[in-house]
Amino acid sequence: MEILSTAQMRAIESEAMTSGAITGPQLMERAGAAVAGQIRLAWPKAGRATVLCGPGNNGGDGYVIALLLRRAGWRVRVLGCDGDPGPDAAEMRRRWRQAGPVLPLTPQAFLAAPPGDICVDAVFGTGLTRPPAREIAQVLALLPGEDVVAVDCPSGLCLDSGVLLGRPRAGDAGMPRARLTVAFDSPKPGHLLGLGPAVCGRLVIADIGLGPWRQTAARGGPEDRPDGRPGLVAIAQPATAPRDGAARSGLRALLAKHSPAHKFSHGHALILAGGVGAGGAARLAARAALRIGAGLVTIGPPAEALAEHAGPPDALMRRAVDAAPDLSAMLGDARLRAICIGPGCGTRRAAALLPAALGSGRPCVLDADALTALAADADLAAGLHAACVLTPHAGEFARLFPDLAARLDAVPARGPAVSRLDVAREAAARCGAVVLLKGPDSVIAVPDGRAMIHSAVDVPWLATAGSGDSLAGLIAGAMARGVAPCDAAGLAVILHAMAARSIGAGLIADDIPDRLPAILRGIGA
Ligand SMILES: NC(=O)C1=CN([C@@H]2O[C@H](COP(=O)(O)OP(=O)(O)OC[C@H]3O[C@@H](n4cnc5c(N)ncnc54)[C@H](OP(=O)(O)O)[C@@H]3O)[C@@H](O)[C@H]2O)[C@@H](O)CC1
Numbered sequence: 001m002e003i004l005s006t007a008q009m010r011a012i013e014s015e016a017m018t019s020g021a022i023t024g025p026q027l028m029e030r031a032g033a034a035v036a037g038q039i040r041l042a043w044p045k046a047g048r049a050t051v052l053c054g055p056g057n058n059g060g061d062g063y064v065i066a067l068l069l070r071r072a073g074w075r076v077r078v079l080g081c082d083g084d085p086g087p088d089a090a091e092m093r094r095r096w097r098q099a100g101p102v103l104p105l106t107p108q109a110f111l112a113a114p115p116g117d118i119c120v121d122a123v124f125g126t127g128l129t130r131p132p133a134r135e136i137a138q139v140l141a142l143l144p145g146e147d148v149v150a151v152d153c154p155s156g157l158c159l160d161s162g163v164l165l166g167r168p169r170a171g172d173a174g175m176p177r178a179r180l181t182v183a184f185d186s187p188k189p190g191h192l193l194g195l196g197p198a199v200c201g202r203l204v205i206a207d208i209g210l211g212p213w214r215q216t217a218a219r220g221g222p223e224d225r226p227d228g229r230p231g232l233v234a235i236a237q238p239a240t241a242p243r244d245g246a247a248r249s250g251l252r253a254l255l256a257k258h259s260p261a262h263k264f265s266h267g268h269a270l271i272l273a274g275g276v277g278a279g280g281a282a283r284l285a286a287r288a289a290l291r292i293g294a295g296l297v298t299i300g301p302p303a304e305a306l307a308e309h310a311g312p313p314d315a316l317m318r319r320a321v322d323a324a325p326d327l328s329a330m331l332g333d334a335r336l337r338a339i340c341i342g343p344g345c346g347t348r349r350a351a352a353l354l355p356a357a358l359g360s361g362r363p364c365v366l367d368a369d370a371l372t373a374l375a376a377d378a379d380l381a382a383g384l385h386a387a388c389v390l391t392p393h394a395g396e397f398a399r400l401f402p403d404l405a406a407r408l409d410a411v412p413a414r415g416p417a418v419s420r421l422d423v424a425r426e427a428a429a430r431c432g433a434v435v436l437l438k439g440p441d442s443v444i445a446v447p448d449g450r451a452m453i454h455s456a457v458d459v460p461w462l463a464t465a466g467s468g469d470s471l472a473g474l475i476a477g478a479m480a481r482g483v484a485p486c487d488a489a490g491l492a493v494i495l496h497a498m499a500a501r502s503i504g505a506g507l508i509a510d511d512i513p514d515r516l517p518a519i520l521r522g523i524g525a
Pocket residue numbers: 009010013027028031054055056057058059060061086123124125126127128129130131132133151152184208210
């Protein structure tokens with residue numbers, strides 16, 4: 001599924017209207033009808049609703065919703081803004097006024113009667129440019145989150161970044177919340193990043209007939225896009241991915257093994273391991289690389305630590321890699337197709353081995369200690385190339401790209417605010433490698449500007465020791481099989497989250513690789 005920035009959304013909307021095939025009021029009617037329809041599905045018995053309408057087109061949607069709910073037997077109270085909301089919203093407000101009054105959007109008016117069964121938040125959507133202030137902010141603060149239906153987003157959320165304008169990025173004290181958010185055409189980055197998933201509640205993406213224009217805009221390179229950026233691909237929505245047929249067949253295509261084949265034709269991955277007593281992380285990675293279907297996986301600790309790796313899995317091959325010349329010699333075998341360096345490796349060892357690993361031009365996952373080594377030595381970063389995948393969490397990202405991370409620290413005063421997507425993209429362009437910025441909202445960015453967002457807010461158990469090691473191994477295993485670096489990263493985060501979801505609370509990282517056969521069977525791979 002494609003994710004659109006708010007600028008792209010506006011451009012597609014105006015392209016559709018310019019084409020003459022659809023008018024602004026028609027789009028607004030469809031948007032309002034989609035929300036009203038979702039409300040009636042979720043609350044089948046007509047009740048009482050308070051609809052809050054803001055100063056622009058989000059408010060226009062609100063007037064449509066108010067009218068449709070009223071027609072369906074609901075008792076509806078509308079609070080709205082004075083002033084000119086633009087022609088389409090003004091028309092919808094006029095239509096509503098024939099049915100009922102528009103009370104002022106003030107705390108006094110809001111509190112003058114009980115809010116009813118639901119509150120519809122149609123105050124700000126994609127047009128939010130600054131933090132809600134004064135009376136509007138006071139009304140929004142009074143909304144009972146559990147009964148709020150948000151139009152496009154809870155008002156105050158920046159849909160490009162997932163931050164609440166004017167508030168610190170972390171911490172959820174007093175933040176707006178909705179039980180249900182109905183957004184139009186495509187998810188926006190802010191639905192999936194940062195606080196977005198927590199404040200939006202259940203997210204429904206409603207088709208309002210803009211598909212043909214979205215596809216026009218999505219075709220071609222970045223220069224053809226309304227905001228100059230290539231389209232994004234939401235590689236998985238937390239709840240839908242396992243059931244989504246198209247997503248499953250996409251995963252299957254990436255995972256397809258061609259038979260008959262020799263084990264080498266499924267690729268050989270090398271997982272570099274650390275010294276005595278530090279081998280667990282690399283073994284987790286190796287196990288994951290085997291499970292995702294690499295034909296062969298070799299673990300490469302220094303000779304003194306080789307004996308530690310004698311235990312299972314027996315499918316794993318072991319070979320000592322003491323120093324860079326040993327690694328270069330191994331990489332002389334062209335069948336060795338991907339490298340994983342970092343988990344439990346030790347920073348000094350990673351720094352010593354990185355030039356040979358990067359110089360080979362092989363697909364290479366850089367994780368953990370390899371990222372620390374990279375951050376400490378700019379010369380190492382010069383060796384990065386497009387087949388490298390860097391897998392920093394927020395802390396590692398801040399060490400690698402301190403200036404970009406600092407942009408994420410500032411309290412966002414204006415929209416669109418800087419997002420994890422923006423900084424990951426900039427980091428990828430700067431270092432010329434794929435950057436997987438890990439978190440509950442992972443972003444995968446490719447140097448050419450393509451990017452993916454993977455939201456896994458529903459699997460908090462993934463934040464556990466060794467989880468990242470297994471992810472690095474999955475990426476390396478997929479790349480050994482010939483999957484392109486950015487697809488390998490995408491595939492790995494999806495499978496990793498699916499495995500965690502199926503294990504649930506109590507998960508330890510060792511469980512993740514061993515859950516893969518069931519996950520792969522489930523998607524028909
Ligand atoms: N795209 C589509 O396909 C479709 C979109 N539709 C709907 O339109 C919505 C976008 O509408 P929109 O552009 O009018 O913006 P909206 O969010 O209503 O903001 C209103 C105005 O408020 C202002 N403003 C901003 N921040 C402020 C603040 N803190 N305090 C006070 N004022 C503030 C700002 O103007 P400014 O003052 O910055 O000049 C802005 O213009 C979208 O979310 C969806 O619901 C559907 O109807 C049809 C299909």
